[in-house]
Amino acid sequence: MTGLSTSLSWSEIALRVALTVAVSVLIGYNRSEHGKAAGMCTTLLVCLAASVAMIDVNLLLPTAGRSADSFVMNDLMRLPLGILTGVGFIGAGAILRRDNIVVGVTTAATLWLVTVIGLCLGGGQIVIGLIATVLGIFALWVLKSFENRLRQEHNARLVVTVDVNGPSESDLRHRLKAAGLSISGTHAILQSADRLQEFSFHVVRVCRREDTGTPQAIAALAWEPGIVKLEWGEFR
Numbered sequence: 001m002t003g004l005s006t007s008l009s010w011s012e013i014a015l016r017v018a019l020t021v022a023v024s025v026l027i028g029y030n031r032s033e034h035g036k037a038a039g040m041c042t043t044l045l046v047c048l049a050a051s052v053a054m055i056d057v058n059l060l061l062p063t064a065g066r067s068a069d070s071f072v073m074n075d076l077m078r079l080p081l082g083i084l085t086g087v088g089f090i091g092a093g094a095i096l097r098r099d100n101i102v103v104g105v106t107t108a109a110t111l112w113l114v115t116v117i118g119l120c121l122g123g124g125q126i127v128i129g130l131i132a133t134v135l136g137i138f139a140l141w142v143l144k145s146f147e148n149r150l151r152q153e154h155n156a157r158l159v160v161t162v163d164v165n166g167p168s169e170s171d172l173r174h175r176l177k178a179a180g181l182s183i184s185g186t187h188a189i190l191q192s193a194d195r196l197q198e199f200s201f202h203v204v205r206v207c208r209r210e211d212t213g214t215p216q217a218i219a220a221l222a223w224e225p226g227i228v229k230l231e232w233g234e235f236r
Helices: 012-034 040-063 078-094 105-124 126-149 169-178 217-223
Strands: 097-100 102-105 151-162 182-189 195-209 227-236
Touching: 012 040, 012 105, 012 126, 040 105, 078 105, 078 195, 105 126, 169 182, 169 195, 169 217, 217 227
Parallel strands: none
Antiparallel strands: 097 102, 151 195, 151 227, 182 195
């Protein structure tokens, strides 16, 4: 069971299908655990489709090529290639853009990986398929956990409305820089009727992914004299 063979027993088919189910459920558990739409069910179906396609290629190998009196060439590798193309569309559908945030990239890559694993297992490349599974699990669990602990740049938007007694734009910029926030853009609106000013800052915050709370400096700024309204929104 190291590759394609013209003879395939039912025990070999059962082993390949069983490994496909076990591997896809294991990897799909990670996606379900993180609340992704493409969880265990989707991962199992994609991986199983790829595996069965390769098993079918194995069974059809005796009919490959062209007979002496035929004009038709049976190219069996079109079947797994079609599976890979189809999964590319599924992966594209799993990627979503919400404002400045792009989500679903890891899920799409996971679907692509389980497809290749299914092709390996269905084609009898058991060792390669299992190695790819171990590496995939390492990436989804170990590397993802390590990545979440890294300090990363996150974009945020701060909107501050002040009255005549409130801080000026230069004061606000100084406080943001003192808090470790980099300013990438500023927009100011003067409301002459109410004598209010609204300042909108696009800032970059460097922190861990797990640090989702409002920065202490921003929370303290809301209680400053002259601050009428403060809004903070972070994009991850």
